Amino acid sequence: MRINPSLTARLRIGFVILFALLLAVSLLGVGRLFQIRVDFEDDTARLFQLELETERMRSAFILEQAATRPAVEGAEPSASELDQAAASFAAAGGRARDETGGDSVLSGRLESLITAEAAWREAVAGPVLRGRSPPPKVRTRLTSDVTNSAEALSVASRGARDSIRADARDDTRSTTILVVAGLIGALLAALILFSGLINSMRAPLARLVDGARRLAGGELDTRVEVGGPVEIASLGSAFNEMATSLERDARERDRIERMKDDFVLTVSHELRTPVTVVKGFAEMLTAQPNALQARQYEAASVISESAGQLQNLINDLLDLARSDAGKLRIDPEPTPVGPLAQRIGRQMRPSFEEKQQRLTVSVENDIPDVKADADRIGQVLSNLLTNANKYAQQGATVQLTAGRVGSEVEFAVSDDGPGLGEEELEHVFERFWRAQSGETQAVGGTGLGLAIAKSLIELHGGAISADSKPGKGATFRFVLPIAKDGK
Amino acid sequence: MTRVLVADDSETVLLMLQRRLEMSGYEVVTATDGQEVLDLLDDGGDPDLILLDAMMPRMSGVDALQKLRAAGHKMPVLVISAHLDAQEPERMLSLGADGCVPKPFEWDELMKRIEELAGH
Numbered sequence: 040m041r042i043n044p045s046l047t048a049r050l051r052i053g054f055v056i057l058f059a060l061l062l063a064v065s066l067l068g069v070g071r072l073f074q075i076r077v078d079f080e081d082d083t084a085r086l087f088q089l090e091l092e093t094e095r096m097r098s099a100f101i102l103e104q105a106a107t108r109p110a111v112e113g114a115e116p117s118a119s120e121l122d123q124a125a126a127s128f129a130a131a132g133g134r135a136r137d138e139t140g141g142d143s144v145l146s147g148r149l150e151s152l153i154t155a156e157a158a159w160r161e162a163v164a165g166p167v168l169r170g171r172s173p174p175p176k177v178r179t180r181l182t183s184d185v186t187n188s189a190e191a192l193s194v195a196s197r198g199a200r201d202s203i204r205a206d207a208r209d210d211t212r213s214t215t216i217l218v219v220a221g222l223i224g225a226l227l228a229a230l231i232l233f234s235g236l237i238n239s240m241r242a243p244l245a246r247l248v249d250g251a252r253r254l255a256g257g258e259l260d261t262r263v264e265v266g267g268p269v270e271i272a273s274l275g276s277a278f279n280e281m282a283t284s285l286e287r288d289a290r291e292r293d294r295i296e297r298m299k300d301d302f303v304l305t306v307s308h309e310l311r312t313p314v315t316v317v318k319g320f321a322e323m324l325t326a327q328p329n330a331l332q333a334r335q336y337e338a339a340s341v342i343s344e345s346a347g348q349l350q351n352l353i354n355d356l357l358d359l360a361r362s363d364a365g366k367l368r369i370d371p372e373p374t375p376v377g378p379l380a381q382r383i384g385r386q387m388r389p390s391f392e393e394k395q396q397r398l399t400v401s402v403e404n405d406i407p408d409v410k411a412d413a414d415r416i417g418q419v420l421s422n423l424l425t426n427a428n429k430y431a432q433q434g435a436t437v438q439l440t441a442g443r444v445g446s447e448v449e450f451a452v453s454d455d456g457p458g459l460g461e462e463e464l465e466h467v468f469e470r471f472w473r474a475q476s477g478e479t480q481a482v483g484g485t486g487l488g489l490a491i492a493k494s495l496i497e498l499h500g501g502a503i504s505a506d507s508k509p510g511k512g513a514t515f516r517f518v519l520p521i522a523k524d525g526k
Numbered sequence: 527m528t529r530v531l532v533a534d535d536s537e538t539v540l541l542m543l544q545r546r547l548e549m550s551g552y553e554v555v556t557a558t559d560g561q562e563v564l565d566l567l568d569d570g571g572d573p574d575l576i577l578l579d580a581m582m583p584r585m586s587g588v589d590a591l592q593k594l595r596a597a598g599h600k601m602p603v604l605v606i607s608a609h610l611d612a613q614e615p616e617r618m619l620s621l622g623a624d625g626c627v628p629k630p631f632e633w634d635e636l637m638k639r640i641e642e643l644a645g646h
Binding site (some may be wrong): 127 | 552
C-alpha cells in the first residue's frame with residue numbers, strides 16, 4: 040500500500056521532527072559546553088592544589104634541612120623538629136597524590152620527589168641526628184635531588200595546567216562548530232521537507248487549474264489526474280465528479296433540445312400534406328366560380344386563403360426548426376445581383392400596387408456576383424419587401440437597392456413608413472415578435488419572416504441589421520460575400 | 527387524351543391530384559406505392575407521364591423509378607420530393623427522372639411542369 044499522509048499529518052510530522060532535531064542539537068551542544076567548562080575548572084583547581092601541596096612539600100623539606108643544620112652556632116640538630124617537618128612533608132605528599140588525577144607524568148614526578156626526600160632522610164638526616172656527618176658530596180647530591188624533583192613537579196603541573204586550558208579551548212571550539220553545523224543541518228532538513236510538501240501539491244494544483252480553465256472553455260470531457268496529498272487528491276476527485284455531472288447535464292440538455300427540434304420538425308412536416316390538400320381542394324372550388332353559389336364561393340375563398348397562411352406559417356416554422364437542428368441547408372453559387380433583385384421586385388409589385396405604393400429597384404452598375412443561394416436570398420428579399428409593404432401606409436415609397444461595400448455586397452430595403460422605436464429595433468429579429476404600435480396592429484403575417492431572414496443571412500456568412508427612427512421610416516440591410524470567381 | 531399515372535401514398539393527396547388533373551383534361555390512373563406503379567406498367571397501356579412521390583411505403587418512388595428505367599420504360603417521370611435538400615433534384619435527374627418538384631407544391635408550377643413533359 041502506498042502511504043499518502045494528509046497535509047496536516049505531513050505538517051505535523053515535519054514540525055515534530057524539526058523540533059526534536061533542534062532540541063537534540065541544542066541540548067547536546069549546551070550540555071557538552073557546560074561539561075567542558077566544569078571539567079576545565081575542576082582540573083585547574085586540582086592542579087592548583089597540586090602546586091600548593093608541592094610548595095608545602097618544599098617548605099617542609101626546608102624545615103627538615105633546618106632541623107638537621109641549626110642556624111644558631113653550637114645548637115644541636117633537633118630530632119623532634121625533623122620529625123614534625125617530615126610529617127608535614129608526608130601529609131602534603133599524601134594530599135598531592137590525590138590531586139594528580141591519574142596523570143602518569145605528574146604521579147611519576149611526585150613519587151620521585153617522595154623517594155628523593157626519603158633517600159635524603161635515610162642518608163643525610165639519620166646520620167646527622169646520630170652525630171655523624173655524612174660526606175658533603177652525598178649530602179649535596181641528595182639535597183639537590185629533592186630540590187630538583189620538587190622543581191620538576193612544579194614545572195609539570197604548570198605544563199599540565201597550560202595543556203588543559205588549550206584542550207578546553209579546542210573542545211569548546213569544536214563543540215560550537217558541531218552545534219552550528221547541527222542547527223544548519225536541521226534548518227536544511229526543514230527546508231527540504233517543506234519544499235517537498237509544496238512540490239507535492241504544486242503539480243496536482245496546476246493540473247486542477249488547467250482542468251478548470253478547460254472545463255470553463257467548454258471541454259466538458261475534461262478530467263484531471265488525481266494525486267498529491269489526500270486533501271489535494273480529494274479536491275481532484277471532487278473536480279472530476281463535478282465535470283462528470285456537468286457533462287451529463289449538458290448531454291441531457293442537448294438531448295432534450297434535439298428532441299424538441301425533431302418534434303417541431305416532424306410536426307411541421309406532418310402538417311404540410313393535409314394543409315396542401317385543403318388548399319388544393321379549396322383552390323379547385325374557387326377555380327370554378329360559376330359552379331358555386333355566392334356564399335359557397337366566399338367560404339371556399341376564405342378556406343383557400345387561410346390554408347395559404349397556414350402553409351406559409353408551417354413553411355416558416357419548418358425553416359426555423361431546420362435552422363435550430365442545423366439541418367437548414369443552402370446551396371451558395373455565384374449569383375448575379377441585378378436579375379435576382381429585379382425578379383423579386385417583379386413578383387412583389389402586385390402587392391405594392393394594391394396599396395398604391397411605389398417600389399423602386401436600383402442596382403449599382405458593374406456590381407459583382409454574390410456567393411448565395413438565389414432561392415433563399417429571394418426569400419429574404421421578399422420577406423423584407425413584404426414587411427415594408429405591410430407596415431408602410433398607402434402611397435408610401437419603398438426602395439430596394441444593392442451596392443458594393445468593400446468585399447461585400449449590401450442589399451437594403453427602405454421605406455418611409457411609421458418606422459420603429461429604439462426598443463422595438465432590439466426585438467425585430469426575434470421569433471413571433473410583431474411591431475405593436477398604432478396603425479400596424481392590424482398587420483398579419485407569421486412573425487417569423489425576419490427571424491428566418493437572419494438565420495439565412497448568417498448561414499451565408501453575412502449579417503443583417505435594422506435601422507429606424509419613429510416616423511422616419513425603416514431600413515433593413517444585409518451583406519453577402521462576393522463570389523470569388525465573380526465579375 | 528393524355529394519360530398520367532399518379533403515385534402517392536396519401537389518398538387525399540392522390541384524390542386532389544387526380545381531380546385537379548382531370549379538371550385540366552388529363553386521364554388519370556392512380557397508384558399508392560412503387561410496386562403498384564410497376565404492376566400497372568406491366569399490365570400495359572403505358573401512361574404518357576408518371577407523377578411519382580419519392581417517399582412511399584413498401585416500394586419508394588425512387589426505387590420504382592430505377593426499376594422502371596431498368597425495365598426499359600422511356601416515358602417522362604416527374605418526381606415529387608418532400609426533401610428541400612439543394613442536391614435532391616440533381617440526384618433525381620441522375621436516377622432517370624425528367625424533373626423534380628418540391629413538396630408541398632405550388633399548383634401553377636406543378637401544372638406547368640406537367641404540361642411541358644406531357645406535351646399537352
